[in-house]
Amino acid sequence: MSNPTQIIDDFIVQTKTGLFCSYGNFYLDPKEPVVNAVISHAHGDHAIGGNQNVYCTEATSVFMQHRYKKFAAADFHIKSYHTKFTVNGVEISFYPAGHILGSALVLMSYKGVNYLYTGDYKLEEDATCEPIEFVNADVLITETTFANPETEHPDAVAEIKKLNDVKQNIMLGAYALGKSQRLIAMINQHCPEKRILVHHSIMPFVKIYEQLGMQLGKYEVYDRKVMKNNHSDMVYIVPPMVFNSYIKAINVVRIFATGWKHLQSKNEVQLYISDHVDWKAILETIKNVAPKQVWTTHGSGTQLQSYFAPNLVVKLLN
The missing domain is CATH 3.60.15.10 (Ribonuclease Z/Hydroxyacylglutathione hydrolase-like)
Incomplete structure (x- = not known):
């Protein structure tokens, strides 16, 4: 037996x-x-x-x-x-x-x-x-x-605070579900001078988070005029496909939030935030x-x- x-x-x-x-x-x-x-x-x-x-x-x-x-x-x-x-x-x-x-x-x-x-x-x-x-x-x-x-993720709070040192507008690449909502909350908590704009394709997930009781803080749906008329302290959160297609976007600092080193190499600021x-x-x-x-x-x-x-x-x- x-x-x-x-x-x-x-x-x-x-x-x-x-x-x-x-x-x-x-x-x-x-x-x-x-x-x-x-x-x-x-x-x-x-x-x-x-x-x-x-x-x-x-x-x-x-x-x-x-x-x-x-x-x-x-x-x-x-x-x-x-x-x-x-x-x-x-x-x-x-x-x-x-x-x-x-x-x-x-x-x-x-x-x-x-x-x-x-x-x-x-x-x-x-x-x-x-x-x-x-x-x-x-x-x-x-x-x-x-x-x-050899892989050790740095402290996520210390990483997000890097955004405080960037006065130019930021195009912040992030996965639409999970990472984007975490970043909205972290930026609101640790980068209070930043104004957050969110790509329309991410918005449904943001709304679901809120419907399920998660308080993320302040954000706005992306408006081209707002980004054009404000030249500092704007953070535009976009999904990977948009981030990669806007490779020649001007007047923005390109940052992608990820734990993968190979996805950081071409960006002006490295933001190692992993889930x-x-x-x-x-x-x-x-x-x-x-x-x-x-x-x-x-x-x-x-x-x-x-x-x-x-x-x-x-x-x-x-």
Whole structure:
């Protein structure tokens, strides 16, 4: 007879469609439409439209319905944090992931073993989303976007205060969902002399944040005349596509908020504000979750594997 608390090596496997749990017949953040999708958060690389059953938080469902309209899902099964529910025999519950509003760690319990999938997550303070809640698990399935000992994200508050040293108008590139709302709140708090203009394509997400109870502070919808008639202390927040297409924009300082160094190289000011965990934060997460094994996804886990060998099993799912 097998040990009922034994970790199942193939409980979660990587497929072309995404991370699959055959024991519960569901996918975690699938890349193609499926029957049962457990979705950690609403970013497009984790939440696509067209799934039949989507299990997620309320905020995630609202963002998906805005983005995909009637193709968001056939049925949403909206779950609050800490509420247990079952998908084909696997017990699941969500915990805040600290990544964006509504983002969730996914705790899966099956035959006495707890598996915790992080989705994307961060540990830093962020007034625009629920702070991360650590939970113990036998297996931690962590994203490893920045799992490199040489990667250390600087303090986000110190980074945003760089904008105070720029008197010219700023074109600030940022992802429309999550990053833009965080930046609006941070600029209002730490750069009070700045006047914030927001690109029209970002506005629906800003309004959803406010409808869900997040106070971001002052901002205005972008008006070309306002930008033209004011030559200092304006911050125009635009999505990446607009930022990249306005490569020759004049009379503005171009800044892009990201943790990726290669996206900073051509900008006049580097603004390292990331919504992912760096190396130290991953180590801190492993310490708090106290898993028997770590499985890695969304990036390379080879350096974690080397760091913990032979004391902790680190398995690469991708």
